[in-house]
Amino acid sequence: MTNVVIVGTQWGDEGKGKIVDLLAEIADVVVRFQGGNNAGHTMVVKGEQFIFHLLPSGILQGKICAIGNGVVVDPEVLLEEIDRLSNRNIDIDPQKFFISERAHLIMPYHKAVDAARENFKGNKKIGTTGRGIGPAYEDKATRRGIRFVDLLDPEVFVEKVNTILDEKNFYLKNYLSYETLDAESIIQPYREYADRLAPYVTNISVVLSQAIKSGQQILFEGAQGTHLDIDHGTYPYVTSSNTLAGNACCGAGVGPKQIDEVIGIVKAYTTRVGKGPFPSELFDEIGDKIQEKGAEFGATTGRRRRCGWLDTVLLRNAARLNGLSNIAITKLDVLGEIDTLKICTGYDYQGEILTDFPASLKVLAECKPIYETLPGWSEDISKIKKFDDLPQNVKNYLNRIEELVETKISIVSVSPERDATIVLRNPFL
Numbered sequence: 001m002t003n004v005v006i007v008g009t010q011w012g013d014e015g016k017g018k019i020v021d022l023l024a025e026i027a028d029v030v031v032r033f034q035g036g037n038n039a040g041h042t043m044v045v046k047g048e049q050f051i052f053h054l055l056p057s058g059i060l061q062g063k064i065c066a067i068g069n070g071v072v073v074d075p076e077v078l079l080e081e082i083d084r085l086s087n088r089n090i091d092i093d094p095q096k097f098f099i100s101e102r103a104h105l106i107m108p109y110h111k112a113v114d115a116a117r118e119n120f121k122g123n124k125k126i127g128t129t130g131r132g133i134g135p136a137y138e139d140k141a142t143r144r145g146i147r148f149v150d151l152l153d154p155e156v157f158v159e160k161v162n163t164i165l166d167e168k169n170f171y172l173k174n175y176l177s178y179e180t181l182d183a184e185s186i187i188q189p190y191r192e193y194a195d196r197l198a199p200y201v202t203n204i205s206v207v208l209s210q211a212i213k214s215g216q217q218i219l220f221e222g223a224q225g226t227h228l229d230i231d232h233g234t235y236p237y238v239t240s241s242n243t244l245a246g247n248a249c250c251g252a253g254v255g256p257k258q259i260d261e262v263i264g265i266v267k268a269y270t271t272r273v274g275k276g277p278f279p280s281e282l283f284d285e286i287g288d289k290i291q292e293k294g295a296e297f298g299a300t301t302g303r304r305r306r307c308g309w310l311d312t313v314l315l316r317n318a319a320r321l322n323g324l325s326n327i328a329i330t331k332l333d334v335l336g337e338i339d340t341l342k343i344c345t346g347y348d349y350q351g352e353i354l355t356d357f358p359a360s361l362k363v364l365a366e367c368k369p370i371y372e373t374l375p376g377w378s379e380d381i382s383k384i385k386k387f388d389d390l391p392q393n394v395k396n397y398l399n400r401i402e403e404l405v406e407t408k409i410s411i412v413s414v415s416p417e418r419d420a421t422i423v424l425r426n427p428f429l
Helices: 017-024 059-063 075-087 106-125 133-141 152-174 183-200 205-213 249-253 285-293 312-322 363-365 392-405
Strands: 004-008 029-032 041-045 048-052 064-067 098-099 218-221 261-267 270-272 306-308 326-330 340-349 351-354 366-377 407-415 419-422
Touching: 004 270, 004 312, 017 041, 017 059, 017 218, 017 261, 017 326, 017 407, 017 419, 029 059, 029 205, 059 218, 059 363, 064 205, 075 183, 098 183, 098 205, 106 133, 106 183, 152 183, 152 366, 183 285, 183 306, 205 249, 218 351, 285 306, 312 392, 340 363, 340 392, 366 392, 366 407, 392 407
Parallel strands: 004 218, 004 261, 029 064, 029 218, 064 098, 261 326, 326 407
Antiparallel strands: 041 048, 270 306, 340 351, 340 366, 407 419
């Protein structure tokens, strides 16, 4: 029996969904442990594209899936996702999909506050998705949140909405100059959400404990990436939850001794969405080529992703913070037909060489990347099934990543399709 955590090592969008989908074939249970519907996981199965924002990716494999207490859930979005899959003949069985009774709800006032704040900041926007994730986590931290267990108790739910809405409306109207909300317009649709979602709501910690005792294997699915972590990321250009592997325990209700492996997902180059320093960012035709060939648009927002060379300062930081067992490389095929590839191995900060990721955004913004160059390749690698069959320059690129990150590569993705993957080591086997 093995329990595995999947995390992103960069700024999100690393291709976690495909790797989760791949490993879910062998896992028994797949659990989402943090974030909200600001995350988007994209899988391509038999030429058909699936995008998930809340449902764990393992749902396509017919596995037991769960949303942990560390996730903030917009019930309207979740139901839309369930209905969308149902229309594609994928039914979400209450015996195989569970929602933690302790997971917090994203409410309409969270989305209103999110949008109003960004509008209020003008050109100083953080670049949130506007989906209410940050304000929902705020209310969780200040003990004003509403959980699924509250949603299922009509009396408690109405009392909580009425209590907090007075404060939210005062803030929206008098500080942010934004429209206020009516309590009944919130309560009525959420009652309908409660009726539909009630069969799925339970104590996830108990479900997972029973699964572990029965010898089932669990895959913990993270959202976003290491450098969007609220504590260890490029604060304040981060998400509002802990994205690191350690949060799989808190966000799902299991003990740390239950985690056996941590796999870090590494895109073969670097991208990020929104604002914040990005030392290896490209502003030339190569960056444009990577962006176009890699279809680098946010699955959730549609925003263009900024693209740059692979940054191993980021990756070493992620390896340490997450305690990575090994790494999975994604989108390797996107780098084909580039004559010379670069890997960032360190930062030059005012003449000082930095090999560790700085906390100060002021320092990071002034860092200049130090590059190694490697020859590229022109061969089509999308149909290759074995590592030994890869062109030598591809193997050289991968081997150098292992050396610089000091972490073994276990999986290599060579195109978006599920079966276009070279598995060197499967943690469940």
